[in-house]
Amino acid sequence: MARATTTRRKALMTALGWGVAFVIFFPILWTFLTSFKTEAEAVTTPPKFLFFDWTLANYHEVNSRSNYMRFAMNSVIIAFGSTLLGLLVAIPAAWAMAFSPTKRTKDLLMWMLSTKMMPAVGVLIPIYILFRDFRLLDTHFGMVLVMTLINLPIIVWMLYTYFKEIPAPILEAARMDGATLRQEIVDVLAPMAVPGIASTVLLNVILAWNEAFWTLNLTTTKAAPLTAFIASYSSPEGLFWAKLSAASTMAIAPIVLLGWFSQKQLVRGLTFGAVK
Amino acid sequence: MATTHTRTAARWMAAPSILLLFMWMIVPLGMTVYFSFLHYNLLSPGEESWAGLMNYEFFVTDPAFKDAVFNTLYLVLGVLLITTVGGTLLALLLDQPFWGQGVARLMVIAPFFVMPTVSALVWKNMLMHPVNGLFAWIARTLGFQPVDWLGAYPLTSITIIVAWQWLPFATLILLTALQSLDQEQKEAAEMDGAGAFSIFRHITLPHLSRALTVVVLIETIFLLNVFAEILVTTNGGPGTASTNLGFLIYMQGLLQFDAGGASAGGVIAVILANVVAFFLIRAIGKNLEA
Numbered sequence: 001m002a003r004a005t006t007t008r009r010k011a012l013m014t015a016l017g018w019g020v021a022f023v024i025f026f027p028i029l030w031t032f033l034t035s036f037k038t039e040a041e042a043v044t045t046p047p048k049f050l051f052f053d054w055t056l057a058n059y060h061e062v063n064s065r066s067n068y069m070r071f072a073m074n075s076v077i078i079a080f081g082s083t084l085l086g087l088l089v090a091i092p093a094a095w096a097m098a099f100s101p102t103k104r105t106k107d108l109l110m111w112m113l114s115t116k117m118m119p120a121v122g123v124l125i126p127i128y129i130l131f132r133d134f135r136l137l138d139t140h141f142g143m144v145l146v147m148t149l150i151n152l153p154i155i156v157w158m159l160y161t162y163f164k165e166i167p168a169p170i171l172e173a174a175r176m177d178g179a180t181l182r183q184e185i186v187d188v189l190a191p192m193a194v195p196g197i198a199s200t201v202l203l204n205v206i207l208a209w210n211e212a213f214w215t216l217n218l219t220t221t222k223a224a225p226l227t228a229f230i231a232s233y234s235s236p237e238g239l240f241w242a243k244l245s246a247a248s249t250m251a252i253a254p255i256v257l258l259g260w261f262s263q264k265q266l267v268r269g270l271t272f273g274a275v276k
Numbered sequence: 277m278a279t280t281h282t283r284t285a286a287r288w289m290a291a292p293s294i295l296l297l298f299m300w301m302i303v304p305l306g307m308t309v310y311f312s313f314l315h316y317n318l319l320s321p322g323e324e325s326w327a328g329l330m331n332y333e334f335f336v337t338d339p340a341f342k343d344a345v346f347n348t349l350y351l352v353l354g355v356l357l358i359t360t361v362g363g364t365l366l367a368l369l370l371d372q373p374f375w376g377q378g379v380a381r382l383m384v385i386a387p388f389f390v391m392p393t394v395s396a397l398v399w400k401n402m403l404m405h406p407v408n409g410l411f412a413w414i415a416r417t418l419g420f421q422p423v424d425w426l427g428a429y430p431l432t433s434i435t436i437i438v439a440w441q442w443l444p445f446a447t448l449i450l451l452t453a454l455q456s457l458d459q460e461q462k463e464a465a466e467m468d469g470a471g472a473f474s475i476f477r478h479i480t481l482p483h484l485s486r487a488l489t490v491v492v493l494i495e496t497i498f499l500l501n502v503f504a505e506i507l508v509t510t511n512g513g514p515g516t517a518s519t520n521l522g523f524l525i526y527m528q529g530l531l532q533f534d535a536g537g538a539s540a541g542g543v544i545a546v547i548l549a550n551v552v553a554f555f556l557i558r559a560i561g562k563n564l565e566a
Contacts, residue, residue, distance in 0.1 A: 013374035020369060024443065025383035028390065030410065031398050043408040046417075089296060092289030100286040108294065110557055115301045117497050117553035121522040122546035125529045125538050126307035129318075149300040156293055181285060210391040212504035217530065227504065230393040234400075234508040241401055241408075248394040259389035260382050267452045271490050275449050 028256070035059070035245035042241040058246035068229070068247060075225035075251075077140050078215070079208040082147035083201055086155045089148070091197070094159035095185070099171060109160065113272060116153040120213045131218055140223045143215065147208045154207070155200055158269045162196025199265035202258055206266075209255050226251040305546070311539035318533035331540035335528075341541075343516040344524040351435055351520055352499045356492055358439040363446025363491065364484065368476075370447065371454050381451075388444035392504035399437045400426060400509045430510045430518035437505055442498075446491045453487035454480070486559075493556035500549055521545055 022029075034042050036054045062068050097105045127146070128137075136142030166189065174188045212227040219228055230251055233244045259266065267275055315327045335341055370381050387395065403410050404425035412422035425433040457480065465475050503522050506512055512519035512527065519527070525545060529538030 010374055013369070013372045014376065017369055017372070017374045017380045018376065020366065021380035021383040024440070025386055027395070027398050027403060027440070028386055030402060031394075034402060045408060045413050047410060047413055089292045093293035096286035096289040100283055102283075108290070112293070112297055114553055114557060115297050117549055117556065118301060118305070119522065119542075119545045119549045120501050120503075121525040122542040122549070123304035123308055124526065125311060125535045125542060126304040128530065129307070129535070130304070149296065152293060152297055152300075206389060210389070212392040213501060216393075216504060216507065217526070227391050227393045230391065230397060231504065231508050234393075234397055244397060244401065248398060252390050252394055255391070256386050256389045259385070263385065263448060264452075266388075267449055270445070270494065271449060271487075275453055275487050275490055 028252070031245045031248050033245075034242055035249045037242050037245075039240060039242045042245070058242045059250070062243055062247045062250070066229070066247075068250065071224060071226050071229035072250070074140070074143075074219075074223055075209055075227075078143045078147055078223070078225050079205045081140070081144040082151065082208050083155075083204040085144060085148045086152050086204060087197065087201070090152060090155040090159055094156050094163050095189070097156075097160055098163035098166070099168065109157065112153040112156055116150070120150075124217060127214075128217065136218075138219045138222045138224070143219060143223050143225075146214045146218065147211060150211070150214070151204050151207055154269060154272075155204060157272050158200045158203065158265075159193075159196060161268065161272075162199070163193060165196075166192050199262060200269070202262040203265055203269040206255055206259055206262070308539045308542045308546070311535050312543050314536045314539075316534075316536040316539075318529075318535050324536075327536055331536045332544075335537050335540045335544070340516045340519065340524055344519050344521045347431055347516075347518060348500065348520040348522075350431055351438065351502060352496060354432070354435040355439045355442055355499055356495060358435075359442045359446040359495060360488060360491060362439075362443050363450050364488075366443070366447040367450035367454050368480075370451055385444040385448050387440055388442070388448070390441065392441065393508055395441055396437055396505040396508045399433075399440070404433055426509055427514070430514065434502075434505055434509060434518055437509070438499065438502055442495055445495065449487050449491050450484060453484055457483050489559050493552065493559060496552050497549070497556065500545070500552070521548070 033049065035058055036056070037048070037052050038055060038057070041048055041052045097109065131137045131142055134142075136145070170192075171184060171188060174184050179188065209225075210227070212231075215225050215227045216231060219225070230244075230248060233240070233247070312331050313327055313329070314324045315330075316324045366384060370377065370384065374380075401409070406412055406422050406424035406427065409422075409425075411425065415422045423429070461479055462475060465479055470478070501522055502520060503526065506518055506520065506523050510518045512523045516524075521541065522545065525538050525541040528534050528541060
């Protein structure tokens, strides 16, 4: 009897859970489906859900006509470039704060976090002027630099929370055995730090890929990533829904997949370790 | 010996991060403050002159400023309301055992990974379009007049779009917090005859309070910066109906080339954000000690 009610309850929950999940996921699903329609079918009423002539034409069209690949490459360069540069600067800092903390370490971390809270519009004008004067507007280097700076606090924080979990006695043991600082880092610490670093990379690539304030304001063509490419579809009253859908699907698919793999790290990184 | 050595090394290792962030914070911010006291047009460089508090005066007395502050609050509070209430309900639902839970969970969090320009355009064209959009079709099928979402209710429409992007974030955080809830406490309460609602009210909700605080504060930081969604859907219009503070500053600076006025707006935005940041830092700092 008790089992019957739990099964019924479970069935009810399944229906409810899937129903809600479907509604929330629907805009993405709809974009995906529309990307395989012809432009005529994309705007037809009543809408066609599954029974239309599936075509890959939009993908070919987007790829051949609009330099899609160049924008995608720019996204890759900016997302991975800024993450690598960020790691390069942040790993030593996080290591130092985790393993030889001083009285000021906590304040330092808090201060780093506070830089993240500066609203972007507050510094839009000076950054724009500096970029113009140093000829950094619409360059890969400029974008990598900005993206590194805005995500650096998160990188340091995330690495710090991971490094903190590495037991200090292991380091002390290595030190006792006469390991140099370099050996300590390369042979002892690095292998244990890899998972944390990997999660940090994942989260940062996601954040940098989707960043749409600086990319829209500081790029035009040469270094413009996918966020800017998609925004260009807003001008002609959005006439090409199927092509927009194909471009959107390509732009979001890799990141949605990455995001699905990194749920846990996401919580940790975005709440600065406050919720685990 | 070894410790002094390590400590010196540690200082050097932290230096680049600190220096970079310090420059990133102080240089542009200093420039913003300085520009805010100048008559400075981006199209006529070299003709800057001292303006005193005039930029602030113009910015604050511009009727658009009042609208922008109201719109910013509407957007931030609207999204917060939808995402915290919706996120709590969703987290409770996803915490129940059901078939295919893992997949349903992936579907729920997916919108968070969609770039803002994509979600804004997909909603604008394919869902909210008054003629060919899916909502219009649903309305007609049910016998209603289709709604011109972004034309008639621009700010509410943008709020819905942004809430769709942030609902997964709230859900994910709250779900994580929910899973660390002590089951024994719940069972004991059940044994004592507590109903589902009173368990939620007296056990679950207090347990979620910290996570809810974090969600509210972090979302606020990001929501004060909503930009791309406005740019590609309404461009702030009609009139100033969907212009938030950030978008107003952007228009003043990069479209009307009034760097001085935009900088005054920037300073105001920074002050507003700092008020929020103050509370966020305190909340996170407290959690660090725990």
